[in-house]
Amino acid sequence: GGGGGVLQAEAVAVADRTWLKLKQFSLLSVRENAHGERTGCLHRLLGQSLRAHMDSHAAAHTLGVCVWALEQHWAFDPADTTTWTAATAVLGHVQAVGRHTHALLRGAAEADECEGAGAGPEHELVAALQLRVSALLTQGALCMCFALSRFDQAQQALEAARAIQQSLLPPGGVACGGGACSLQRGRALTLDTAGKVARYSGKLTEAEALLREALQLWRDSGDEGGAAATLHELGVVHLRRAEWESATALLKQSLAMKRERRPCGTTNRIGNCIGKAAASSGGGGVGTARHHSRFREEAATLHQLAVAAMSSKPPRLAEADALLREALALEDQGPFALGARAATLQQLARVAERCGDAHAARAHLEEALAMQTRAYGEGVAHVNKAATLSQLASLALQSGDTEHSSQVL
Numbered sequence: 001g002g003g004g005g006v007l008q009a010e011a012v013a014v015a016d017r018t019w020l021k022l023k024q025f026s027l028l029s030v031r032e033n034a035h036g037e038r039t040g041c042l043h044r045l046l047g048q049s050l051r052a053h054m055d056s057h058a059a060a061h062t063l064g065v066c067v068w069a070l071e072q073h074w075a076f077d078p079a080d081t082t083t084w085t086a087a088t089a090v091l092g093h094v095q096a097v098g099r100h101t102h103a104l105l106r107g108a109a110e111a112d113e114c115e116g117a118g119a120g121p122e123h124e125l126v127a128a129l130q131l132r133v134s135a136l137l138t139q140g141a142l143c144m145c146f147a148l149s150r151f152d153q154a155q156q157a158l159e160a161a162r163a164i165q166q167s168l169l170p171p172g173g174v175a176c177g178g179g180a181c182s183l184q185r186g187r188a189l190t191l192d193t194a195g196k197v198a199r200y201s202g203k204l205t206e207a208e209a210l211l212r213e214a215l216q217l218w219r220d221s222g223d224e225g226g227a228a229a230t231l232h233e234l235g236v237v238h239l240r241r242a243e244w245e246s247a248t249a250l251l252k253q254s255l256a257m258k259r260e261r262r263p264c265g266t267t268n269r270i271g272n273c274i275g276k277a278a279a280s281s282g283g284g285g286v287g288t289a290r291h292h293s294r295f296r297e298e299a300a301t302l303h304q305l306a307v308a309a310m311s312s313k314p315p316r317l318a319e320a321d322a323l324l325r326e327a328l329a330l331e332d333q334g335p336f337a338l339g340a341r342a343a344t345l346q347q348l349a350r351v352a353e354r355c356g357d358a359h360a361a362r363a364h365l366e367e368a369l370a371m372q373t374r375a376y377g378e379g380v381a382h383v384n385k386a387a388t389l390s391q392l393a394s395l396a397l398q399s400g401d402t403e404h405s406s407q408v409l
Helices: 002-024 044-052 056-073 081-089 091-115 123-148 151-167 180-200 204-220 224-240 244-260 267-280 285-311 317-331 338-354 358-376 383-398 402-408
Strands: 028-032 038-042
Touching (some): 002 028, 056 091, 056 123, 081 091, 081 123, 091 123, 123 151, 151 180, 180 204, 180 224, 204 224, 224 244, 224 285, 244 285, 285 338, 317 338, 338 383, 383 402
Antiparallel strands (some): 028 038
């Protein structure tokens, strides 16, 4: 209401005065991004000095403010490329908060050893912050992979997240108490993300070990959604190893769990499901987004099952075609990333090509390229666009049109 508006205006005024005072004494470095937005940060050494002179409670409170500010600005969605630029702009702050949390934990541990004191009043706040910081680091790692292809940095962020989570565990290694379930799910999500990063880096053995550990944590916490997502990732790891039967079994298990969680049981009622969810959520934003996400995850598993069907000996092309068309229908129901639909169309083109239908293959690829151009920008070089162009060139070459093939390449 009106009171909230007044408080917000006062907060903005205080922030402006603080900004100007810090700039006046050259304590703040100000940068402007491509969108004309200004961000400011204290010099690293100055920040360390300020924190060194705070007691543990003040340091925890300051870190809490930083974490809250980051959470307000963080809106990364791997499937929505429009969120990538804003997320990458604050990645440095996410990493800094991770470092500050480690420093705070080290300081608290040293103080406890020296003083032999029990848990102070700030320990509960620090514990809550640790879960939130580890979640930010996990999401930041995913952003580093998808938006920047920085796999080494992503792995470092995930190692930091896991270290923070590990510090919350008692000596026995099993969490208990009120926050145990949140910690267990946080650990599972971080391990699942670490498994993805390992797979992207080609470390398939490490990826499977991490994903198996994540799957056990999801099951222990009774989270079927998390378990279904990790089973999907395990299926993809087996696909990368060309283990088609085991990959298919894992992916089918994931798909069955995802469909069990769908509010309405049939594919042709997806639109009605979303409408009902929107109505029940009082306007639809959160409810609709949640259901869109579920359908997107289901479509991804259908896509991977189609890859397994195509790659099997002998290939099951009719089954692959049906799976991909079902995935495309799911993707078309909501505001999904153009890249996902383009990838499905590329796979449909491969099926059509192997069935001898060059015309259909070309049509699928041209539609995929148009989607990728919309997603990544006109004239912007991107590896996915290059892959589609390469497929188009191959089709032209097979039909004897060497001139067009050369132009596309």
